[in-house]
Structures are given as C-alpha cells and as structure tokens.
Amino acid sequence: MAAKKAAATKSDEQPVAKKPLKIKVIGTGGIGLCLLPTLCRYLNYNGEKYPAVEVSLIDGDHFEERNRERQDFVEVGPKASMTAAEYRGKFPRLMFWDHPVYIADNNIIQLIRENDIVLLCVDNHKTRKLVSDRAEELKHVTVINGGNDWTDGNVLVHIRRDNKNLTPPLANKYHPEIVTPTDKNPAEVEQKAAGCAELVAATPQLLITNNYIAANMLAAFFNVVDEKQYEKVTAAPENYAELYCDLTTLKTVPRPRKV
Amino acid sequence: MAQEQKKPGGFSKLKNSDETKLPQGQSAPPSAQAALAKLEAAEVKVIHGANDGTFNLAGSKVQTVRASLVDAFNIPGDALSFVNGEQVDANYTLQQNDTLEFVKQAGVKG
Numbered sequence: 001m002a003a004k005k006a007a008a009t010k011s012d013e014q015p016v017a018k019k020p021l022k023i024k025v026i027g028t029g030g031i032g033l034c035l036l037p038t039l040c041r042y043l044n045y046n047g048e049k050y051p052a053v054e055v056s057l058i059d060g061d062h063f064e065e066r067n068r069e070r071q072d073f074v075e076v077g078p079k080a081s082m083t084a085a086e087y088r089g090k091f092p093r094l095m096f097w098d099h100p101v102y103i104a105d106n107n108i109i110q111l112i113r114e115n116d117i118v119l120l121c122v123d124n125h126k127t128r129k130l131v132s133d134r135a136e137e138l139k140h141v142t143v144i145n146g147g148n149d150w151t152d153g154n155v156l157v158h159i160r161r162d163n164k165n166l167t168p169p170l171a172n173k174y175h176p177e178i179v180t181p182t183d184k185n186p187a188e189v190e191q192k193a194a195g196c197a198e199l200v201a202a203t204p205q206l207l208i209t210n211n212y213i214a215a216n217m218l219a220a221f222f223n224v225v226d227e228k229q230y231e232k233v234t235a236a237p238e239n240y241a242e243l244y245c246d247l248t249t250l251k252t253v254p255r256p257r258k259v
Numbered sequence: 260m261a262q263e264q265k266k267p268g269g270f271s272k273l274k275n276s277d278e279t280k281l282p283q284g285q286s287a288p289p290s291a292q293a294a295l296a297k298l299e300a301a302e303v304k305v306i307h308g309a310n311d312g313t314f315n316l317a318g319s320k321v322q323t324v325r326a327s328l329v330d331a332f333n334i335p336g337d338a339l340s341f342v343n344g345e346q347v348d349a350n351y352t353l354q355q356n357d358t359l360e361f362v363k364q365a366g367v368k369g
Contacts, residue, residue, distance in 0.1 A: 027369050029369060030368070030369060031369040032369065120369075121369040122369050123367060123368045123369045124367065125365070125367060128365070145365075146366070146369060147365050147366030147367050147368060147369055148366040148368055148369070149366050149367070149368065152308060152309065152363075152366070153366030153368075154308075154363070154365055154366050156365065170365075173346065174339070174341070174362045175362075175364065175365050176339070177364045177365060177367075178365055183367070203368065205368050210369070213366070213369075244308045244309040244363065245309065246308060246309035246310075249309060249310070251309035251310075252309065253308075253309045253311070255306065255360070257344075258344060
C-alpha cells in the first residue's frame with residue numbers, strides 16, 4: 001500500500017508531457033515564406049520548451065520562376081510540398097506535413113482542428129472568412145492572420161479557449177470586408193493557380209512589407225506559445241487582438257478590440 | 260479652393276500644447292484657467308491604422324474630423340467610423356474623451 005502510494009507520488013511529480021504544438025501555415029507565398037524560416041528555427045532549437053512540433057504547410061499554388069522576386073524556393077513545383085521537402089532537411093526535429101491544396105469548404109474540417117495554431121498568410125478575404133467561421137466551431141484554437149497592402153498591413157489574432165472567444169474572430173464588426181468578402185477563393189477559380197496569379201498581377205507587393213507583417217505575426221505567435229507571456233495575454237486579451245503596421249512611419253501599433 | 264472645401268475646419272481646432280502653456284510662475288486668471296480646463300476636457304483621440312493623435316475636437320461632427328484629417332492620416336473614403344468601439348455615422352457629434360477610429364480595412368495580400 002505504502003509502496004503504491006510512493007509510486008503514485010513519484011508518478012505525480014513527473015513533468016507532464018506537453019501536448020504537441022500543431023501549427024498550420026496556410027499560404028506559403030510572400031508572408032508565409034518570410035515567416036517560416038524564423039518560426040521553424042525557433043521551434044527546432046527550443047526542444048525543451050517545445051518537445052513535439054508538427055508544422056503543416058497548406059497551399060494549392062505552385063512556385064513559378066516569376067515568384068523569385070519575393071519568394072525563396074529551390075525549384076518550381078507545388079509550394080506546400082516543395083517547402084516541406086526543403087524544411088525537413090533543415091529542421092529535422094520538426095514534423096512537417098504538406099497539403100498542396102487551397103483551403104475550401106470540402107477540406108477545412110480536416111485541415112483545421114482542435115488545439116491548432118493557424119498562421120494565416122493568404123491573399124484573399126474569402127479564405128479568411130472560411131477560416132474565421134471554422135475557428136468559431138472549435139473549442140480551442142488560435143488564428144494569427146497577416147495581410148498587407150503596398151507599405152502597410154495588419155495582424156489579427158483570434159484566441160478561442162473553452163468555446164469562448166478571448167479576442168474577436170477575424171470576421172468581426174471592424175472588418176466587414178472579411179465578414180462579407182467580395183473577392184475570390186483560389187479554390188473557386190477553375191485553373192488552380194489562377195486565383196493568386198490574378199491578384200498578384202492586379203496589385204504588386206513589396207517583399208519588405210511581407211517581411212514586416214511576418215515579423216509581427218511571429219511576435220503574436222510568441223505571445224501565445226510562451227507560457228509566461230501567455231499569462232499577460234489572458235489578463236488583457238483585447239490588447240493583442242489587432243495590430244497595424246506601417247513601413248512609411250516605422251510604426252507598429254496595437255488596437256485593442258473587445259469581444 | 261478644393262482643398263479648403265475638403266478641410267472646413269482645417270487644423271485650427273487641433274491642440275497646440277505650446278500655446279496653452281503659461282510661463283513658469285505665472286498663473287492664469289480664473290476665466291483663462293476655466294478656458295484651459297475646457298480645452299483639456301474637450302480632447303478626442305483620433306485613430307486611423309497606425310496613426311493616432313489627440314485633438315481638441317469635442318463638439319465636432321465625425322464628417323468634419325474626417326475631412327480635416329483625410330490627408331494627414333491618409334483616411335480612405337470607405338473607412339468605417341467607430342467611437343469608443345461602436346460604429347457611428349458621419350453626423351455623430353464627438354464628446355470629450357471619445358476615441359474616434361476610422362478603421363482601416365484588413366490587408367488583403369500575403
């Protein structure tokens with residue numbers, strides 16, 4: 001009996017195995033490829049803090065030579081698969097999954113699940129709305145969204161715990177353009193890669209702005225995954241809900257948003 | 260002319276802290292002190308994207324503020340107006356200590 005009790009006590013003192021960190025990077029284009037090297041290096045070399053990490057790369061687009069101006073890749077091919085293949089060699093401690101598909105109604109339930117941390121780096125509001133709605137179906141999820149124009153952009157952070165929103169979802173009263181998007185989801189476009197191609201052709205992007213937004217998404221990510229910092233987030237989550245970033249004024253400013 | 264129409268109030272109502280300060284050792288007469296206190300109390304915080312500022316705008320309508328700051332804050336015509344977190348229309352009259360935000364649309368590209 002005493003031995004049993006001692007064993008139980010010893011067992012209780014064992015550190016609780018941490019849940020694997022499940023990260024979904026949706027969109028491996030301009031922002032996604034700025035964010036991934038730093039994200040993966042940080043997670044790969046912090047094994048004590050993050051003993052098990054899965055990184056899923058989700059993108060239905062293909063690398064093309066014309067992407068080289070803003071995107072770092074070895075050879076042309078499906079963005080998600082090519083990037084995962086490259087990163088498996090660079091960051092062997094992390095488990096990479098590749099999903100060379102666009103997020104759509106018919107796959108979002110499988111791709112975004114409980115306890116995920118979603119880093120949303122897409123180029124259309126239709127997908128943001130889809131992800132926002134899916135997040136609200138889940139009990140426990142974090143969505144960090146980045147988007148930019150030419151020299152400025154914003155980061156939206158949706159934190160949902162125990163079926164309650166600590167911060168507003170991406171589709172909220174401040175952003176009717178996400179609540180009722182008028183653009184296209186690339187999955188809806190007949191030719192797979194044409195959706196992104198249309199947008200890029202219409203509105204050029206600045207790699208430096210992509211990088212600026214990626215850096216701020218990573219800052220938001222750190223605040224959510226770092227235990228000490230997360231206490232501050234839960235104490236005043238509204239302060240972490242949205243930030244605006246402007247290259248031309250060298251400003252990054254949080255804008256509190258209550259649920 | 261067009262510029263004047265776009266900015267009916269110009270920046271004449273914006274707070275200038277240097278003008279409101281008195282030399283050290285001097286106290287303002289009661290009427291001036293009251294006027295200063297009124298000015299202080301009439302402050303409104305205005306936000307657009309990464310830009311913000313605090314101005315003496317209580318009593319002004321949202322549409323007047325938008326017109327005044329359209330260039331300085333680069334406010335697009337379709338930016339929604341929120342006061343203290345609630346959406347308001349262009350005719351809303353600002354109160355002291357209000358926070359007026361012209362919400363910038365989320366960046367679309369990635």
